[in-house]
Amino acid sequence: MQPYSGISRRLIASIIDIFVIIFLFMFLELITETLDDPLFYILFFLTMWAYFVFQESSTLRSTVGKQAVNIIVTDLNGNRISFTQATKRFILKIFAVIPFFTGFLLILFTSKKQAFHDIVAKTVVFIQED
Numbered sequence: 001m002q003p004y005s006g007i008s009r010r011l012i013a014s015i016i017d018i019f020v021i022i023f024l025f026m027f028l029e030l031i032t033e034t035l036d037d038p039l040f041y042i043l044f045f046l047t048m049w050a051y052f053v054f055q056e057s058s059t060l061r062s063t064v065g066k067q068a069v070n071i072i073v074t075d076l077n078g079n080r081i082s083f084t085q086a087t088k089r090f091i092l093k094i095f096a097v098i099p100f101f102t103g104f105l106l107i108l109f110t111s112k113k114q115a116f117h118d119i120v121a122k123t124v125v126f127i128q129e130d
Contacts, residue, residue: 016065
Protein backbone atom coordinates (compact mmCIF):
# COMPACT_ATOMS: atom_id res chain seq x y z
CA MET A 1 0.00 0.00 0.00
CA GLN A 2 1.21 3.48 -0.80
CA PRO A 3 1.99 5.89 2.05
CA TYR A 4 -0.61 8.54 2.87
CA SER A 5 0.33 12.10 1.99
CA GLY A 6 0.87 14.43 4.92
CA ILE A 7 0.05 18.09 5.20
CA SER A 8 3.29 19.45 3.69
CA ARG A 9 2.90 17.86 0.23
CA ARG A 10 -0.78 18.73 0.19
CA LEU A 11 0.00 22.34 1.11
CA ILE A 12 2.59 22.66 -1.67
CA ALA A 13 0.13 21.10 -4.14
CA SER A 14 -2.54 23.59 -3.01
CA ILE A 15 -0.18 26.54 -3.51
CA ILE A 16 0.62 25.36 -7.05
CA ASP A 17 -3.09 24.87 -7.77
CA ILE A 18 -3.82 28.37 -6.43
CA PHE A 19 -1.34 29.82 -8.93
CA VAL A 20 -2.96 27.85 -11.76
CA ILE A 21 -6.40 29.06 -10.65
CA ILE A 22 -5.18 32.67 -10.43
CA PHE A 23 -3.93 32.33 -14.01
CA LEU A 24 -7.32 30.92 -15.05
CA PHE A 25 -9.04 33.73 -13.13
CA MET A 26 -6.98 36.38 -14.96
CA PHE A 27 -7.62 34.68 -18.32
CA LEU A 28 -11.35 34.47 -17.59
CA GLU A 29 -11.42 38.16 -16.68
CA LEU A 30 -9.49 39.04 -19.82
CA ILE A 31 -11.88 37.26 -22.16
CA THR A 32 -15.12 38.14 -20.35
CA GLU A 33 -14.33 41.59 -18.95
CA THR A 34 -17.00 40.96 -16.33
CA LEU A 35 -15.09 41.33 -13.05
CA ASP A 36 -17.77 43.71 -11.73
CA ASP A 37 -20.58 41.44 -12.88
CA PRO A 38 -21.94 38.81 -10.44
CA LEU A 39 -21.96 36.39 -13.38
CA PHE A 40 -18.15 36.48 -13.33
CA TYR A 41 -18.07 34.98 -9.84
CA ILE A 42 -20.43 32.22 -10.89
CA LEU A 43 -18.16 31.48 -13.86
CA PHE A 44 -15.13 31.55 -11.58
CA PHE A 45 -16.73 29.11 -9.12
CA LEU A 46 -17.68 26.78 -11.98
CA THR A 47 -14.14 27.02 -13.38
CA MET A 48 -12.67 26.08 -9.99
CA TRP A 49 -15.18 23.25 -9.63
CA ALA A 50 -14.30 21.90 -13.09
CA TYR A 51 -10.56 22.27 -12.42
CA PHE A 52 -10.65 20.08 -9.32
CA VAL A 53 -13.49 17.68 -10.06
CA PHE A 54 -12.57 16.68 -13.61
CA GLN A 55 -8.89 16.20 -12.79
CA GLU A 56 -9.32 14.35 -9.49
CA SER A 57 -11.95 11.98 -10.92
CA SER A 58 -9.90 11.36 -14.08
CA THR A 59 -7.48 8.49 -14.62
CA LEU A 60 -4.70 10.84 -13.46
CA ARG A 61 -6.45 11.17 -10.06
CA SER A 62 -4.70 14.48 -9.38
CA THR A 63 -4.60 18.16 -10.20
CA VAL A 64 -1.61 19.98 -11.69
CA GLY A 65 -0.38 20.77 -8.18
CA LYS A 66 -0.83 17.23 -6.94
CA GLN A 67 1.02 15.90 -10.00
CA ALA A 68 3.92 18.25 -9.25
CA VAL A 69 4.39 16.74 -5.77
CA ASN A 70 3.50 13.21 -6.86
CA ILE A 71 0.28 12.65 -4.90
CA ILE A 72 -3.06 11.19 -5.97
CA VAL A 73 -6.63 11.16 -4.65
CA THR A 74 -8.34 7.77 -4.33
CA ASP A 75 -11.27 6.18 -2.59
CA LEU A 76 -10.64 4.27 0.63
CA ASN A 77 -9.69 1.16 -1.37
CA GLY A 78 -7.13 2.93 -3.58
CA ASN A 79 -9.42 3.16 -6.61
CA ARG A 80 -10.18 6.18 -8.78
CA ILE A 81 -12.86 8.39 -7.20
CA SER A 82 -16.20 9.01 -8.84
CA PHE A 83 -17.33 12.33 -10.26
CA THR A 84 -19.80 12.57 -7.35
CA GLN A 85 -17.08 11.94 -4.76
CA ALA A 86 -14.87 14.58 -6.41
CA THR A 87 -17.74 17.09 -6.37
CA LYS A 88 -18.51 16.33 -2.73
CA ARG A 89 -14.82 16.70 -1.90
CA PHE A 90 -14.64 20.08 -3.69
CA ILE A 91 -17.69 21.51 -1.93
CA LEU A 92 -16.55 20.25 1.47
CA LYS A 93 -13.12 21.86 0.99
CA ILE A 94 -14.86 25.22 1.14
CA PHE A 95 -16.19 24.36 4.59
CA ALA A 96 -12.83 22.91 5.66
CA VAL A 97 -11.22 26.36 5.50
CA ILE A 98 -13.82 27.86 7.84
CA PRO A 99 -12.76 28.78 10.50
CA PHE A 100 -9.00 28.97 10.20
CA PHE A 101 -8.48 25.86 8.08
CA THR A 102 -9.53 23.57 10.96
CA GLY A 103 -10.86 20.98 8.52
CA PHE A 104 -7.36 20.59 7.13
CA LEU A 105 -5.77 20.28 10.57
CA LEU A 106 -7.44 16.89 10.94
CA ILE A 107 -4.68 15.61 8.63
CA LEU A 108 -2.33 15.85 11.60
CA PHE A 109 -4.53 13.69 13.84
CA THR A 110 -6.07 10.95 11.67
CA SER A 111 -4.34 7.65 10.93
CA LYS A 112 -4.95 7.97 7.17
CA LYS A 113 -4.02 11.69 7.23
CA GLN A 114 -7.51 12.68 6.06
CA ALA A 115 -8.89 16.21 6.09
CA PHE A 116 -12.56 16.88 6.85
CA HIS A 117 -13.53 16.72 3.17
CA ASP A 118 -11.65 13.42 2.73
CA ILE A 119 -13.47 11.78 5.65
CA VAL A 120 -16.93 12.82 4.45
CA ALA A 121 -16.23 12.06 0.76
CA LYS A 122 -14.56 8.75 1.74
CA THR A 123 -11.29 9.59 -0.02
CA VAL A 124 -7.59 9.51 0.86
CA VAL A 125 -4.50 11.12 -0.65
CA PHE A 126 -1.51 8.87 -1.34
CA ILE A 127 2.07 9.56 -2.31
CA GLN A 128 2.28 8.01 -5.76
CA GLU A 129 5.07 5.52 -6.13
CA ASP A 130 6.83 5.47 -9.48
